[in-house]
Amino acid sequence: MKSKRLLAAVVSCIVLASVALAGCGGKENAAGGKGADKEQYLNMILQEEPKSLDPAKSTDLYSSQVISEVYDGLTRLEVDEKGKDVVKPAGAEKWDVSEDGLKWTFHLRDYEWSDGKKVTAKDYEYGIKRNLDPKTASEYAYLLAPIKNANEYNAGKAKAEEVGVKALDDKTLEINLAGPCAYFLKITYFKLMMPQRQDIVEKYGEKFGTEASNMVFCGPFTIKEWVHANKMELVKNEKYWDAKSVKLNNVHMKIINNESARMQELLNGGIDFSNVQKPEWKEKFKKADKFEVKKVIEPATNIEFFNQKVKLFSNAKVRKAFSLAVNREEVSKTLFKNDFTPAYGFVPPSLQIGDKEFRKEVGEEPIKKLKEENKDPKKLLIEGLKELGMDSDPSKVTVNYLTGSTSDQQKEICEFFQEMYQKALGVKVNIEYVQWPVYMKRINNAEYEISGMAWTGDYDDPMTEFDLWMTGAKALPTNYSNTKYDELIKKAALLPEEKNEERMKLFKEAEQILLYEDAVIAPAVYRARNIYQRKYVKGIMVPQFGSLYDVKYAYTEGREQ
Numbered sequence: 001m002k003s004k005r006l007l008a009a010v011v012s013c014i015v016l017a018s019v020a021l022a023g024c025g026g027k028e029n030a031a032g033g034k035g036a037d038k039e040q041y042l043n044m045i046l047q048e049e050p051k052s053l054d055p056a057k058s059t060d061l062y063s064s065q066v067i068s069e070v071y072d073g074l075t076r077l078e079v080d081e082k083g084k085d086v087v088k089p090a091g092a093e094k095w096d097v098s099e100d101g102l103k104w105t106f107h108l109r110d111y112e113w114s115d116g117k118k119v120t121a122k123d124y125e126y127g128i129k130r131n132l133d134p135k136t137a138s139e140y141a142y143l144l145a146p147i148k149n150a151n152e153y154n155a156g157k158a159k160a161e162e163v164g165v166k167a168l169d170d171k172t173l174e175i176n177l178a179g180p181c182a183y184f185l186k187i188t189y190f191k192l193m194m195p196q197r198q199d200i201v202e203k204y205g206e207k208f209g210t211e212a213s214n215m216v217f218c219g220p221f222t223i224k225e226w227v228h229a230n231k232m233e234l235v236k237n238e239k240y241w242d243a244k245s246v247k248l249n250n251v252h253m254k255i256i257n258n259e260s261a262r263m264q265e266l267l268n269g270g271i272d273f274s275n276v277q278k279p280e281w282k283e284k285f286k287k288a289d290k291f292e293v294k295k296v297i298e299p300a301t302n303i304e305f306f307n308q309k310v311k312l313f314s315n316a317k318v319r320k321a322f323s324l325a326v327n328r329e330e331v332s333k334t335l336f337k338n339d340f341t342p343a344y345g346f347v348p349p350s351l352q353i354g355d356k357e358f359r360k361e362v363g364e365e366p367i368k369k370l371k372e373e374n375k376d377p378k379k380l381l382i383e384g385l386k387e388l389g390m391d392s393d394p395s396k397v398t399v400n401y402l403t404g405s406t407s408d409q410q411k412e413i414c415e416f417f418q419e420m421y422q423k424a425l426g427v428k429v430n431i432e433y434v435q436w437p438v439y440m441k442r443i444n445n446a447e448y449e450i451s452g453m454a455w456t457g458d459y460d461d462p463m464t465e466f467d468l469w470m471t472g473a474k475a476l477p478t479n480y481s482n483t484k485y486d487e488l489i490k491k492a493a494l495l496p497e498e499k500n501e502e503r504m505k506l507f508k509e510a511e512q513i514l515l516y517e518d519a520v521i522a523p524a525v526y527r528a529r530n531i532y533q534r535k536y537v538k539g540i541m542v543p544q545f546g547s548l549y550d551v552k553y554a555y556t557e558g559r560e561q
Contacts, residue, residue: 037556041250042537043271044549048257048405048436049229054209055191056131056138059475060440061548064191068547069234069251070217072241073194074106074124074173075185078550079541085460087185091119091195091218092173101180101496106188108171111241114217119195121167127196128165129153139444139474142467143192143458145493146181180496182354182503186459189546220246220552230255247539247555257436259409266532272556273533273540273549277409279337282530291532298529299350299544300456301343302331304417304522308479310449312397316518317384320370322450323515323522324377325424326417331524335416340525344368346511347465348526350544351457353507354500358462362508366516367523381425394426401431402448404439417452446477454527459545462507463493469520480520485513536560 050063058067076090089095092106111119128147131138132154144150148164164176177184187193197216204214212223212232220240225233234251237243254271256262263281265271267288276282285291304326306313313319328342341349344365347358359365374380378394385392399421403414411433418429434442442448455476457464466489467473471481492506514520533540536558541550 035557036247037536037559039559040248040555041252042248042551042554042556043252043254044551045262045265045271045274046232046253046255047262049255051437051440052209053215053223055127055194055196056136057209058191059139059444060436065547065549066223066232066234066253067191067194068219068550069221069552070215070219070223070237071191071194072111072219073189073191075189076552077189077543077546079543085544085546087189090189091124092188102177104175104177104184105168106173106175108173109241110171111218112239113197114222114237114239116239117197117216118170119218120170121173122170123195123197124173124193125165125167126198128193129160129163130196130201131192132163133160137474138192140192142470142473142475143187143190145467146177146179146184146187148176148178150178179494181493182495182497182500183459183461183463186461186545190458221248221251242552246552248551251551257405258407269534272537273531275529276532277336277339277530282532285532290534292535294531294533295339296529296531296542297350298456298527299348299460300454300527301346301348302340302452302454302524302527303346304450304452304524305476305478305520306450306522307446307448307477308520309446311388312390312399313449315384315388317380317387319519319522320374321377321381321384321425322421323367323519324371324374324380325421326522326524327420327424328524330420331416335413336525339528339530341528343523343526344371346515346521346523347462347507348456351462351465352460353462353504354497356500356504358504358507361504362511366512366514370516370519378425381427395428397425397427399427399429400449401429402439402442402451403431403433404436404443404453406433406435444474444477446479452524456527457545462503463489466507466510466514467493469514478520480518482513482518485510485518488513534559 046062046065048062050066051060052058053063053066055067058064072090074090074092075087077085078088080086091108093109094107096105108121113119128144130136132141132144132150134154134156141154149158149162152158153160153163166174168174195218200216201208207214209215212226217237220237221234222237223232224235232253236246236249240246262274266274267284276285306319308314332338332340332342344367345359349357349359351358381394382392401414401418403410414431418431421427421429468475469480470486470489488506488510492503495503536556538557539554541553543550
């Protein structure tokens with residue numbers, strides 16, 4: 001989500017804090033109650049068309065949502081009875097770890113692809129190495145950095161056979177790490193570590209993952225139909241290794257990027273659950289008295305980010321000025337009705353390091369210090385303009401703000417930020433609205449000046465937030481490079497779990513560089529969601545990481561026919 005997971009609407013939909021909705025916590029509830037409906041189906045929303053269902057090319061939450069339902073990796077994230085993410089065996093039924101923590105041996109269960117062929121360790125080896133292959137150009141290849149020679153192969157400095165991934169036989173996969181890694185198990189469920197069929201990938205080439213007919217599946221469901229920009233139809237995968245736990249026969253995914261249309265669908269029964277943000281809709285759902293409501297804190301932060309390839313934003317003082325121009329309290333209060341809280345740091349409150357909450361442990365958020373030292377952001381901007389040799393009159397500065405949605409909600413958000421920047425800095429801000437696929441392409445190619453989005457990591461460790469800004473990282477190109485920052489993150493990556501206190505100090509220093517010294521991004525608010533779910537829906541899991549929802553164990557009980 002880094003899958004790092006990007007969101008359309010930039011601010012309206014993200015991964016949730018762990019919660020099991022309506023009595024779901026695992027397999028005990030997955031069997032369904034005595035009154036389970038005879039016809040088992042679920043209607044749900046995708047806010048945007050998935051960019052790609054190729055695990056190597058997927059970068060957004062919408063594709064991650066689908067991939068999580070039609071694939072199983074070595075492990076799978078589930079939500080326990082306490083509402084916590086737990087890594088459970090999936091494609092691998094068990095694993096062994098060497099005493100030094102460097103060699104991981106995964107023992108695969110006996111299971112099949114949707115076309116009847118066996119899933120083998122070679123499928124995992126091929127998939128991981130394909131994701132690292134420079135020719136694949138996977139934006140999230142850096143997530144596999146803990147693996148021996150992964151970075152070297154991805155940079156073209158090592159051969160595929162030198163990567164620490166090897167199929168010992170059809171059911172045994174060996175992974176060797178470059179060094180101790182405190183979070184390695186937490187990434188084994190991730191899509192970059194899911195199996196891929198070499199024959200299918202090579203048969204369809206660039207079209208792999210772009211149509212339902214161009215894929216095979218190994219998860220709880222398969223894709224029966226994909227009508228682009230309209231809907232996806234998922235059906236139960238009878239060849240799935242845990243098919244007995246899957247009660248839904250059909251999952252209808254409607255692709256609707258207009259908030260009012262989504263809310264009307266939820267109110268009228270066209271969809272069974274959704275996030276609800278606006279007070280007027282909350283009131284309507286309350287009056288309907290057909291919904292259960294759960295507010296969940298997300299491991300997510302809304303951020304503004306700047307392209308340092310653009311002359312204006314190559315200057316740290318200019319970036320600091322734009323960061324300080326963001327009135328975080330007003331964003332929280334006016335735009336999000338206090339559902340979201342002001343963010344003066346990047347790492348969200350729900351993210352932990354070991355058993356400790358990062359935000360509580362590291363003390364004051366960096367931007368609070370920046371704000372205390374600089375009362376007038378316009379003054380900083382003028383200083384930066386002079387350093388750049390540009391006209392020091394802010395009114396002569398025009399900035400282009402790129403956004404990936406044309407919805408009314410997104411227009412409201414962008415215009416709010418436009419007004420903040422113009423009022424605090426005296427600059428002119430133009431908003432450029434484009435469709436989500438175009439937006440993703442523009443961001444990936446660093447063809448923007450300033451933009452904003454909601455951002456969440458992929459696993460419960462601060463590394464998922466900080467490796468994003470290392471030199472050469474492709475997930476969210478800002479053209480930022482800082483050797484000291486890189487060294488801090490590299491050091492933290494190679495420390496074992498028992499040295500989490502040292503890792504905490506390294507991450508704290510890195511966040512200071514990121515937000516206070518270099519102002520690479522401007523966090524605005526920490527996110528939360530209000531999930532409205534019809535009372536007959538049971539068993540949906542909302543993991544903190546991985547996907548928006550997991551409907552593997554979902555079922556309905558008492559749906560009006």
